[in-house]
Amino acid sequence: MAYEPLLLKYGVDIVLSGHVHAYERSDAGGIYDAQPNECGPVYLNLGDGGNREGGYPAWVEPHPSWSAFRESSFGVGALDILDETRAAYAWHRDACGAATAPHYDLSADCATPHDAGGAPHVAIDEIVLLRDVRASPSCATLRQTPPPVAPFPNGWGQSWAENDDDAPPPLIGRERRCVELSLVAIVVGTCASFLLGICAAALTNRVTRRPAPPLLTPDSAILPPPGGVEML
Numbered sequence: 001m002a003y004e005p006l007l008l009k010y011g012v013d014i015v016l017s018g019h020v021h022a023y024e025r026s027d028a029g030g031i032y033d034a035q036p037n038e039c040g041p042v043y044l045n046l047g048d049g050g051n052r053e054g055g056y057p058a059w060v061e062p063h064p065s066w067s068a069f070r071e072s073s074f075g076v077g078a079l080d081i082l083d084e085t086r087a088a089y090a091w092h093r094d095a096c097g098a099a100t101a102p103h104y105d106l107s108a109d110c111a112t113p114h115d116a117g118g119a120p121h122v123a124i125d126e127i128v129l130l131r132d133v134r135a136s137p138s139c140a141t142l143r144q145t146p147p148p149v150a151p152f153p154n155g156w157g158q159s160w161a162e163n164d165d166d167a168p169p170p171l172i173g174r175e176r177r178c179v180e181l182s183l184v185a186i187v188v189g190t191c192a193s194f195l196l197g198i199c200a201a202a203l204t205n206r207v208t209r210r211p212a213p214p215l216l217t218p219d220s221a222i223l224p225p226p227g228g229v230e231m232l
Helices: 004-009 137-144 173-209 218-222
Strands: 014-017 023-026 042-046 067-071 074-081 086-097 122-130
Touching (some): 023 122, 042 074, 067 122
Parallel strands (some): 014 042
Antiparallel strands (some): 023 042, 023 067, 074 086, 086 122
């Protein structure tokens, strides 16, 4: 909410965001304060690059009017700037989400649980974004003093329980083994470092305590043996 007046004030055309593991696009004509507004930007949530937990099908219901397209499949978006006032945008579904590990499905007839589906690797959502309306004198006047944004209504952002199946799955076998081996390596490495430290300290202490041999001096080399010198 706090950013919307700033985005409107400075004439932002497109807002790219992610984090949520799904794809959603707002109305191509622009929105402001959760309502269609030709002076507001177009929002593209591109958090659908893929992750081990699967997609995020826990959508807000009922479907808001400003949300033109949404899907929990995996994909990528492509934005081509055509000229100063037009841009072509397309979202390509590359894989559907799946309920079991590895939580994606590349088959041609795949379908994401609780969501739309269809053939992957094709453009599913295509639009042409126009900037001329947003650059109009009426929008310039509105940007001078952006209207306040209403707070979210009660319950906004909460999803239906039956749609909320995005809990992280348990570790699969290979991941579990990697974690266990990593822990073993950490313990063994720590113990080895501790023992090496003790051995090094003991050797150092033994060297420093060893008595030094007596030094020979020129005087001691010519002293007669005990009892005097025997004369021949």
